[in-house]
Amino acid sequence: MPKVRVHNVTISLDGFMAGPNQRLDAPFGDGVGWGDDLHSWFISASQDAAAGKSGIDVDYFVRGDQNIGATIMGRNMFGPQRGPWEDESWQGWWGENPPYHHDVFVHTHHLRPELEMAGGTTFHFTDEPPEAVLRRAFDAADGKDVRIGGGAAVIRQYLRAGLIDELHLVIAPLLIGRGERLLDDLGDGIDGYRVSELVSSPNVTHALLVRS
Amino acid sequence: MPKVRVHNVTISLDGFMAGPNQRLDAPFGDGVGWGDDLHSWFISASQDAAAGKSGIDVDYFVRGDQNIGATIMGRNMFGPQRGPWEDESWQGWWGENPPYHHDVFVHTHHLRPELEMAGGTTFHFTDEPPEAVLRRAFDAADGKDVRIGGGAAVIRQYLRAGLIDELHLVIAPLLIGRGERLLDDLGDGIDGYRVSELVSSPNVTHALLVRS
Numbered sequence: 044m045p046k047v048r049v050h051n052v053t054i055s056l057d058g059f060m061a062g063p064n065q066r067l068d069a070p071f072g073d074g075v076g077w078g079d080d081l082h083s084w085f086i087s088a089s090q091d092a093a094a095g096k097s098g099i100d101v102d103y104f105v106r107g108d109q110n111i112g113a114t115i116m117g118r119n120m121f122g123p124q125r126g127p128w129e130d131e132s133w134q135g136w137w138g139e140n141p142p143y144h145h146d147v148f149v150h151t152h153h154l155r156p157e158l159e160m161a162g163g164t165t166f167h168f169t170d171e172p173p174e175a176v177l178r179r180a181f182d183a184a185d186g187k188d189v190r191i192g193g194g195a196a197v198i199r200q201y202l203r204a205g206l207i208d209e210l211h212l213v214i215a216p217l218l219i220g221r222g223e224r225l226l227d228d229l230g231d232g233i234d235g236y237r238v239s240e241l242v243s244s245p246n247v248t249h250a251l252l253v254r255s
Numbered sequence: 256m257p258k259v260r261v262h263n264v265t266i267s268l269d270g271f272m273a274g275p276n277q278r279l280d281a282p283f284g285d286g287v288g289w290g291d292d293l294h295s296w297f298i299s300a301s302q303d304a305a306a307g308k309s310g311i312d313v314d315y316f317v318r319g320d321q322n323i324g325a326t327i328m329g330r331n332m333f334g335p336q337r338g339p340w341e342d343e344s345w346q347g348w349w350g351e352n353p354p355y356h357h358d359v360f361v362h363t364h365h366l367r368p369e370l371e372m373a374g375g376t377t378f379h380f381t382d383e384p385p386e387a388v389l390r391r392a393f394d395a396a397d398g399k400d401v402r403i404g405g406g407a408a409v410i411r412q413y414l415r416a417g418l419i420d421e422l423h424l425v426i427a428p429l430l431i432g433r434g435e436r437l438l439d440d441l442g443d444g445i446d447g448y449r450v451s452e453l454v455s456s457p458n459v460t461h462a463l464l465v466r467s
Contacts, residue, residue: 056424056450056462057438058270212268214426216450216462220441226269229432238268238428243455250268250428 045181046188046208049198050107053081053247054212058226059219060195067123072222080217084246099244103211112184114143115176117197118151121166127153134158135166146183148176150197173204195223203232210236210252257393258400258420261410262319265293265459266424270438271431272407279335284434292429296458311456315423324396326355327388329409330363333378339365346370347378358395360388362409385416407435415444422448422464 054060062072075081088104091097118124122133135141140162148167158166169176180189191201201207212225226233240251266272274284287293300316303309330336334345347353352374360379370378381388392401403413413419424437438445452463 056453056464057445058436214453214460216453218438218445218448218450218464220445224270226430233269233430233432236430238430241268241426241428241455241460243453243460248426248453248455248460252268252430 045112045184045186047177047191047201047206048107048111048188048209048211049191049193049201049207050211051085051104052193052198052210052212052225053085053215054225055081055215055217055219057218057220058224059222060225062219062222065223067125070119070123075219075222081215081219084213084215084244087246099242099249100246103213103249107190107211110187111145111190112187113145113180114147114190114192115180115197115201116147116149116192117194118149118153120192120194120197121149121151128155131155131158134160140164146180147192148180148183150176173201173206177206195225198225199229203229205232205235208254212250212252214248214250216247257324257396257398259389259403259413259418260319260323260400260421260423261403261405261413261419262423263297263316264405264410264422264424264437265297265427266437267293267427267429267431269430269432270436271434272437274431274434277435279337282331282335287431287434293427293431296425296427296456299458311454311461312458315425315461319402319423322399323357323402324399325357325392326359326402326404327392327409327413328359328361328404329406330361330365332404332406332409333361333363340367343367343370346372352376358392359404360392360395362388385413385418389418407437410437411441415441417444417447420466424462424464426460426462428459 062075065072071077084100088100091101092105121135124133139160141160141164144163146165146167148169151168152170154168154170177189191198191207235255236252237255238250239253240249242249274287277284283289296312300312303313304317333347336345351372353372353376356375358377358379360381363380364382366380366382389401403410403419447467448464449467450462451465452461454461
């Protein structure tokens, strides 16, 4: 059976994915910038992956792309805009040839036509509920797994609904103190998961949550 | 300068020290028992320590006793009673020769005379604020460090007040989902700490928080 997987989700030691007051010019909230300690392992791992190196961090990083046939993400992961699209010139953060090379489903209340990019990536904009989007994503994945790309709100929504099979979590050695937690207020959605891997590199700790 | 230290505090991967509804017959709350996955590393480490073994877990475990001259704890860590003492026959969980061998200060609203045990342990019952208890504990420690023994409420109280120099945290590979968090709602108390160690054994992940 194909799975629903989440990979490379980094939280602080105290459980936060982002600080408070996330906004356009501070997408990770107060006090947390891209390239800061929270994500520095990810940047290094992506460079190591590009260079063909191996190691704890890069091996986990690379697993996130293996056997994935479709991706689901929240609108904030597609772009910084909020509310209705002023125009449709924005084509995502990734340039003309996004690194997905498959169908990507973007949860948004503000629909727009699908967007076919170079390299096989097509963005679909949908306001359907998770279960329906997941059905479309599995169809598109054609037997491969579906990845929930993020951000936090979308991962939490799928966790709460009990729809995620594997969640690779990365604990970075810093404290954020306040902000948005990943594993909080998930109701019964969190029951039935166990931690099947817990491994530290010199930089971070990797944990894999799977359904029992 | 002598330090204020906390050791061997175990939390679940989602940050909980205990489940909901902690009470007399379920001191770790619903769904969490002593000897369960949350504390099994601790029981093994204490056995390994007694057997003179070494290893990641037992080495961290043993550090918690090194150079400690006094201990501070909450009343619930001293005994299961709540409210006024019905009598003073309870002498702690540890039998006639408790494993402290130094002065132990017990935060409680319900005072009782100090309790001198075999082996050099004396329990002092105090309703003074943390700063005052800490002064007494440093006096008693005579140049050694002071340990905050627990439970969660006392550790959080001292963290919020910015009084802790080192906090050794242990992340156990399980999810509790709801209950009492250690690192939550600490206000500015959490600022100024950094994570100086992050190491996984096959059982758990150890993190050391120190003041920057």
